[in-house]
Amino acid sequence: xxxxxxxxxxxxxxxxxxxxxxxxxxxxxxxxxxxxxxxxxxxxxxxxxxxxxxxxxxxxxxxxxxxxxxxxxxxxxxxxxxxxxxxxxxxxxxxxxxxxxxxxxxxxxxxxxxxxxxxxxxxxxxxxxxxxxxxxxxxxxxxxxxxxxxxxxxxxxxxxxxxxxxxxxxxxxxxxxxxxxxxxxxxxxxxxxxxxxxxxxxxxxxxxxxxxxxxxxxxxxxxxxxxxxxxxxxxxxxxxxxxxxxxxxxxxxxxxxxxxxxxxxxxxxxxxxxxxxxxxxxxxxxxxxxxxxxxxxxxxxxxxxxxxxxxxxxxxxxxxxxxxxxxxxxxxxxxxxxxxxxxxxxxx
Amino acid sequence: xxxxxxxxxxxxxxxxxxxxxxxxxxxxxxxxxxxxxxxxxxxxxxxxxxxxxxxxxxxxxxxxxxxxxxxxxxxxxxxxxxxxxxxxxxxxxxxxxxxxxxxxxxxxxxxxxxxxxxxxxxxxxxxxxxxxxxxxxxxxxxxxxxxxxxxxxxxxxxxxxxxxxxxxxxxxxxxxxxxxxxxxxxxxxxxxxxxxxxxxxxxxxxxxxxxxxxxxxxxxxxxxxxxxxxxxxxxxxxxxxxxxxxxxxxxxxxxxxxxxxxxxxxxxxxxxxxxxxxxxxxx
Amino acid sequence: xxxxxxxxxxxxxxxxxxxxxxxxxxxxxxxxxxxxxxxxxxxxxxxxxxxxxxxxxxxxxxxxxxxxxxxxxxxxxxxxxxxxxxxxxxxxxxxxxxxxxxxxxxxxxxxxxxxxxxxxxxxxxxxxxxxxxxxxxxxxxxxxxxxxxxxxxxxxxxxxxxxxxxxxxxxxxxxxxxxxxxxxxxxxxxxxxxxxxxxxxxxxxxxxxxxxxxxxxxxxxxxxxxx
Numbered sequence: 001x002x003x004x005x006x007x008x009x010x011x012x013x014x015x016x017x018x019x020x021x022x023x024x025x026x027x028x029x030x031x032x033x034x035x036x037x038x039x040x041x042x043x044x045x046x047x048x049x050x051x052x053x054x055x056x057x058x059x060x061x062x063x064x065x066x067x068x069x070x071x072x073x074x075x076x077x078x079x080x081x082x083x084x085x086x087x088x089x090x091x092x093x094x095x096x097x098x099x100x101x102x103x104x105x106x107x108x109x110x111x112x113x114x115x116x117x118x119x120x121x122x123x124x125x126x127x128x129x130x131x132x133x134x135x136x137x138x139x140x141x142x143x144x145x146x147x148x149x150x151x152x153x154x155x156x157x158x159x160x161x162x163x164x165x166x167x168x169x170x171x172x173x174x175x176x177x178x179x180x181x182x183x184x185x186x187x188x189x190x191x192x193x194x195x196x197x198x199x200x201x202x203x204x205x206x207x208x209x210x211x212x213x214x215x216x217x218x219x220x221x222x223x224x225x226x227x228x229x230x231x232x233x234x235x236x237x238x239x240x241x242x243x244x245x246x247x248x249x250x251x252x253x254x255x256x257x258x259x260x261x262x263x264x265x266x267x268x269x270x271x272x273x274x275x276x277x278x279x280x281x282x283x284x285x286x287x288x289x290x291x292x293x294x295x296x297x298x299x300x301x302x303x304x305x306x307x308x309x310x311x312x313x314x315x316x317x318x319x320x321x322x323x324x325x326x327x328x329x330x331x332x333x334x335x336x337x338x339x340x341x342x343x344x345x346x347x348x
Numbered sequence: 349x350x351x352x353x354x355x356x357x358x359x360x361x362x363x364x365x366x367x368x369x370x371x372x373x374x375x376x377x378x379x380x381x382x383x384x385x386x387x388x389x390x391x392x393x394x395x396x397x398x399x400x401x402x403x404x405x406x407x408x409x410x411x412x413x414x415x416x417x418x419x420x421x422x423x424x425x426x427x428x429x430x431x432x433x434x435x436x437x438x439x440x441x442x443x444x445x446x447x448x449x450x451x452x453x454x455x456x457x458x459x460x461x462x463x464x465x466x467x468x469x470x471x472x473x474x475x476x477x478x479x480x481x482x483x484x485x486x487x488x489x490x491x492x493x494x495x496x497x498x499x500x501x502x503x504x505x506x507x508x509x510x511x512x513x514x515x516x517x518x519x520x521x522x523x524x525x526x527x528x529x530x531x532x533x534x535x536x537x538x539x540x541x542x543x544x545x546x547x548x549x550x551x552x553x554x555x556x557x558x559x560x561x562x563x564x565x566x567x568x569x570x571x572x573x574x575x576x577x578x579x580x581x582x583x584x585x586x587x588x589x590x591x592x593x594x595x596x597x598x599x600x601x602x603x604x605x606x607x608x609x610x611x612x613x614x615x616x617x618x619x620x621x622x623x624x625x626x627x628x629x630x631x
Numbered sequence: 632x633x634x635x636x637x638x639x640x641x642x643x644x645x646x647x648x649x650x651x652x653x654x655x656x657x658x659x660x661x662x663x664x665x666x667x668x669x670x671x672x673x674x675x676x677x678x679x680x681x682x683x684x685x686x687x688x689x690x691x692x693x694x695x696x697x698x699x700x701x702x703x704x705x706x707x708x709x710x711x712x713x714x715x716x717x718x719x720x721x722x723x724x725x726x727x728x729x730x731x732x733x734x735x736x737x738x739x740x741x742x743x744x745x746x747x748x749x750x751x752x753x754x755x756x757x758x759x760x761x762x763x764x765x766x767x768x769x770x771x772x773x774x775x776x777x778x779x780x781x782x783x784x785x786x787x788x789x790x791x792x793x794x795x796x797x798x799x800x801x802x803x804x805x806x807x808x809x810x811x812x813x814x815x816x817x818x819x820x821x822x823x824x825x826x827x828x829x830x831x832x833x834x835x836x837x838x839x840x841x842x843x844x845x846x847x848x849x850x851x852x853x854x855x856x857x858x
Binding site for chain 2: 686688703704706710711712713714715719722723724726727731766770
Binding site: 104105107108109111112114115116118119120122123125126127129130240241244247248251287290291292294295297298299301302305306309310 | 446
């Protein structure tokens with residue numbers, strides 16, 4: 001049954017989708033790559049938000065899977081494999097590695113898991129830097145061919161914007177279905193109380209690994225697009241700070257809120273970009289861009305987290321829900337938000 | 349053999365600084381439940397402050413002590429911001445500390461620039477049992493051990509320390525006694541700031557610091573702290589030493605580019621082993 | 632309540648909300664000096680919330696609390712600091728007051744003297760409850776609020792502790808607010824009682840009167856007779 005709210009929501013989503021696709025050619029050139037990056041970051045953040053908000057697991061090393069996706073796509077492509085296969089390879093390899101390391105790693109809980117994922121990324125970066133024959137080592141891989149299928153090639157930022165945002169749509173669709181599925185509901189129980197979920201017969205360990213692999217698949221897909229888009233990758237492209245940035249995007253948008261990942265990615269990316277532009281205006285001393293972007297980025301982060309500790313999107317939906325108090329549906333929405341907020345405090 | 353002992357000495361020295369940073373993580377986490385990712389920043393600021401004080405002509409010893417005191421005060425400010433309003437969830441506080449760490453980059457670059465700095469520590473070598481080692485190593489280990497004992501006294505023997513422990517043990521019960529958990533949290537941040545600052549002051553003569561050196565310091569300190577579950581200072585201290593020695597051995601006998609990765613892999617393997625022993629019935 | 636004297640604790644029209652849920656909805660309650668008052672009610676009725684609000688842990692949404700003296704709470708589940716010794720637990724109870732001498736508590740519970748160096752977490756439940764009461768007494772309260780004295784304890788231990796509380800009340804005139812699910816116990820040792828249900832005071836009066844009320848008998852005392 002489709003109620004009036006659901007119908008209006010569909011209209012909103014359709015308008016948003018149309019606007020998203022119409023936007024790239026209209027943007028000034030320097031904003032087009034930014035548009036690509038927002039999409040890529042939204043994909044990674046969506047997976048992280050799913051992992052943290054719904055499965056209650058923390059990852060401080062999500063950029064590792066972004067890197068794996070990028071290398072898994074780029075290594076065959078520079079050796080002549082069809083680039084389009086790279087998107088598949090990036091996604092699948094990242095998911096497979098996550099599933100493999102997830103089995104032992106996800107036995108760790110809370111802070112231990114956070115450390116485990118962080119350590120995994122640092123170890124991976126060392127490996128990439130040292131395995132020069134395969135990965136190009138510290139210098140990186142150059143000359144990654146553009147993405148293409150048959151005779152069609154994506155070269156310009158606008159074309160990559162389309163590739164990226166189609167991927168965003170696919171990822172959001174998958175996420176929405178996962179969240180609404182039976183396992184998805186079980187996962188929500190997992191985030192609230194692992195032992196209760198286990199007692200109710202939820203195969204906790206297997207589900208955790210599945211969500212971990214899914215979040216890695218998203219990061220891998222985004223990483224693959226990134227590699228083709230920039231045509232150059234190196235270990236330095238995937239620092240711990242990038243993982244932290246993903247975490248920040250997820251938290252700013254709001255954990256467990258699918259749309260939150262988009263809002264978080266957009267807000268953080270735009271803030272950083274804006275600052276760099278202001279800082280590099282002519283006449284500014286050379287250190288200004290760095291100082292300004294660090295300072296304002298940090299301040300935005302601090303203010304958002306102190307004022308809206310559960311993230312932007314949950315805070316907005318909570319406000320909307322309280323305005324609709326009389327509406328019968330609001331009770332459910334409010335309860336959902338309360339549960340999400342409490343989960344945020346329980347995630348270490 | 350001599351080579352081995354020299355690596356060991358270097359490892360224990362750098363491990364002692366990790367242990368100090370780790371203890372800072374533990375003190376703050378125990379009392380407030382917040383993982384303070386600005387922990388490495390205290391070390392960086394400690395190094396820079398000591399550097400400036402020394403440049404200004406303040407005598408060795410005094411300059412370093414002042415730097416540690418100032419980082420303790422900075423720790424207090426970090427705590428004030430990170431703890432926010434009462435009821436701010438720990439994850440929000442964690443991200444706020446990340447934000448403060450990034451903010452410190454802006455402060456350091458504006459004040460000191462983006463080049464690494466260093467200063468002279470204790471110069472000269474000390475021969476112990478046929479092994480000669482830098483005096484600075486001995487200073488670091490000595491300072492770390494004394495600090496650790498002082499902390500043990502603070503937490504185990506003083507009334508204030510008991511109140512801090514009470515906050516980490518059961519916040520609700522502590523509040524019922526009338527203990528101001530929030531203020532105790534600030535105190536913990538100040539202690540954590542001082543510990544980080546001390547680590548930085550001691551480490552800077554050995555390896556130059558720059559504005560973003562905090563990531564490496566924090567990762568090592570966090571690894572050592574997590575070894576003790578973030579709550580056991582003794583284990584965290586031991587974890588710091590293990591990590592320092594492991595890194596020194598890898599760097600000495602193998603390749604220095606692998607030092608952090610292998611040390612982290614060892615820590616991770618130990619943790620996984622612990623986890624598999626703890627909960628075999630879960631699967 | 633004795634006429635004429637100002638009550639030690641007065642709660643007027645207290646409202647407490649957690650998010651959208653209302654935990655207390657217009658609660659009135661008073662405890663006179665040297666009085667023993669019971670607060671009984673089912674799980675989730677708002678008993679602990681009321682205590683926490685009076686203790687200052689929870690901020691009320693509306694209403695007024697007047698406390699003319701010091702209050703100490705023995706929390707539900709005892710909540711000792713398990714890795715600290717018994718004596719350190721007791722001394723922390725004196726955080727608000729300057730006097731940290733533990734002698735008076737040992738006089739009251741001589742059994743604790745031999746346990747003083749033991750970790751609180753290693754004690755039996757009954758011993759822990761003694762420490763919890765002792766720790767609250769270290770704060771030199773005028774009003775001692777005891778949350779679920781009997782929870783998880785063997786009947787004879789409950790009786791001993793209850794006697795101690797009555798003793799304290801008789802000898803030093805300490806007022807006691809006993810929050811209990813075990814209504815029989817509460818009504819036996821307190822002179823007056825409140826029955827709280829779903830965040831409201833449903834009934835109040837002298838214990839004798841409540842004990843004979845058919846409603847109270849059915850809801851709170853019925854099962855106990857059969858058991």
